[in-house]
Amino acid sequence: MYPRTGRRTVVGKTYKLPVVVSGAGRADAYVDRKRREVALIAECLASPPEIVPVSSVASAIETKFKLAGVLRAERSLQSWAITETARPETQRWRSGAYRFSFGYQRADLHVEGPPIYDAIDAAGARVRQRTVYTGSGMSAIAVVVAALVRVHGNVEVHAARGCYGETRELLDSLRRQVTIEALTARRATASPARNTFRVLLIDSAVSRGFADYRKPSTSDIDAVLFDTTCFWQRSSRIRLVVAWALRAKLPVVLVRSHAKLDSLGIEYGRLGSIVFAWRASDESSRGLPTLIRATEDSVRLYGVAAIPAHFPPFTGTDDYRKCSAARTAAIIRSTRRMARGLSARLGGKRTVRVFQHALYLALAPGKEMALGDVKRAAGALCDALEKQGLPVKHAGSFGFDFVAVEWFFDAILRRNVIRIAGADLPAGVIDTIVDAIVTWWSQHRMSAQPKLPAAVVTTARTATL
Numbered sequence: 281m282y283p284r285t286g287r288r289t290v291v292g293k294t295y296k297l298p299v300v301v302s303g304a305g306r307a308d309a310y311v312d313r314k315r316r317e318v319a320l321i322a323e324c325l326a327s328p329p330e331i332v333p334v335s336s337v338a339s340a341i342e343t344k345f346k347l348a349g350v351l352r353a354e355r356s357l358q359s360w361a362i363t364e365t366a367r368p369e370t371q372r373w374r375s376g377a378y379r380f381s382f383g384y385q386r387a388d389l390h391v392e393g394p395p396i397y398d399a400i401d402a403a404g405a406r407v408r409q410r411t412v413y414t415g416s417g418m419s420a421i422a423v424v425v426a427a428l429v430r431v432h433g434n435v436e437v438h439a440a441r442g443c444y445g446e447t448r449e450l451l452d453s454l455r456r457q458v459t460i461e462a463l464t465a466r467r468a469t470a471s472p473a474r475n476t477f478r479v480l481l482i483d484s485a486v487s488r489g490f491a492d493y494r495k496p497s498t499s500d501i502d503a504v505l506f507d508t509t510c511f512w513q514r515s516s517r518i519r520l521v522v523a524w525a526l527r528a529k530l531p532v533v534l535v536r537s538h539a540k541l542d543s544l545g546i547e548y549g550r551l552g553s554i555v556f557a558w559r560a561s562d563e564s565s566r567g568l569p570t571l572i573r574a575t576e577d578s579v580r581l582y583g584v585a586a587i588p589a590h591f592p593p594f595t596g597t598d599d600y601r602k603c604s605a606a607r608t609a610a611i612i613r614s615t616r617r618m619a620r621g622l623s624a625r626l627g628g629k630r631t632v633r634v635f636q637h638a639l640y641l642a643l644a645p646g647k648e649m650a651l652g653d654v655k656r657a658a659g660a661l662c663d664a665l666e667k668q669g670l671p672v673k674h675a676g677s678f679g680f681d682f683v684a685v686e687w688f689f690d691a692i693l694r695r696n697v698i699r700i701a702g703a704d705l706p707a708g709v710i711d712t713i714v715d716a717i718v719t720w721w722s723q724h725r726m727s728a729q730p731k732l733p734a735a736v737v738t739t740a741r742t743a744t745l
Contacts, residue, residue, distance in 0.1 A: 377596030417537020549590025
């Protein structure tokens with residue numbers, strides 16, 4: 281946070297940031313978290329400002345975003361001569377804990393930085409890893425799938441129902457070379473046909489049944505593709521999946537969007553990563569170097585290399601990991617609190633859809649809604665909450681310091697719903713938001729069930745039986 285003068289000149293202009301003064305009482309856990317996060321961001325500036333504790337939710341959110349804006353502006357000013365085709369004068373460019381070297385349009389971008397997952401190091405010294413950064417989480421999974429098709433021709437993906445919608449859309453778009461199989465228990469075949477490469481897709485975004493990745497026989501799988509976006513980098517579930525895959529002598533490819541949980545809620549930049557982990561001694565991993573080269577070629581050919589300016593300079597330290605882990609845990613607590621409050625007052629599981637990662641929940645209207653209608657409903661709900669001065673915004677992502685509202689397609693219900701993404705907020709603020717959602721939902725009769733003719737009801741019951 282800036283001192284009381286509150287002024288700083290950036291690119292020839294003077295910006296005045298809000299002055300925040302802490303209350304007289306002892307700072308609670310929320311204020312302490314925000315103070316440490318603000319300090320991490322501010323310390324990356326050329327002249328770190330004096331930090332004073334934040335005193336409110338609004339000031340914490342505004343201060344973090346404005347500091348992030350100043351930081352991005354300062355970094356842009358420092359690197360103004362680096363374009364898509366011009367190289368920096370130095371051999372290596374730096375952003376916090378990251379070092380970059382690259383040539384024309386970053387096609388050969390090489391990044392040196394802290395490891396993303398400690399789970400790979402914990403798996404043992406014989407485990408090798410290679411990290412490739414991309415411009416987003418979806419581009420990360422897209423170039424991996426493209427590389428698999430390029431190397432193996434036909435790919436069979438075993439995926440749980442309810443995996444991330446755009447991932448499913450990507451796989452469906454490649455249906456001539458990629459087939460999707462349900463994630464069910466199967467017996468290993470003695471001599472399987474080897475004209476198809478078989479991939480087990482594990483998605484942290486599924487609503488339930490995350491552990492179902494253990495259902496197929498490992499003899500039916502050639503590699504594991506794991507989207508970790510909805511788990512903190514040091515989540516025990518990431519550690520369990522990596523250990524399970526390597527124990528089964530399967531190579532594992534971890535893909536991630538870093539704009540969600542890894543940027544302290546400010547979406548510092550679009551950034552994705554691919555981490556390959558394998559044991560060279562495993563027979564199933566012998567072709568992995570070829571797959572890595574094909575993935576790097578796909579990054580180059582599709583023009584989805586990461587942008588150095590999008591690497592948050594405040595990451596990669598112990599202080600950052602502590603702050604980010606605490607913040608993620610607070611988001612999970614808030615989302616679960618919202619789920620309990622909404623379930624108790626809106627009809628339970630029929631209306632409130634919970635997800636195993638606890639980063640967001642979904643509210644299912646009593647009747648099916650067309651896409652345009654559910655979009656308008658999400659916007660109206662958000663507007664109503666914002667007018668009450670609540671920290672709620674219309675946003676299509678999650679992991680913020682404010683509650684995010686957006687429409688969502690529920691792959692299990694096969695219906696459009698309204699997604700409510702929890703946030704790192706005090707419990708009292710969360711309870712107030714729950715009250716406001718319940719009021720709006722009831723006023724608009726969103727839980728009302730349509731009345732069906734008796735013949736239709738009878739037919740439906742017969743079909744169910």
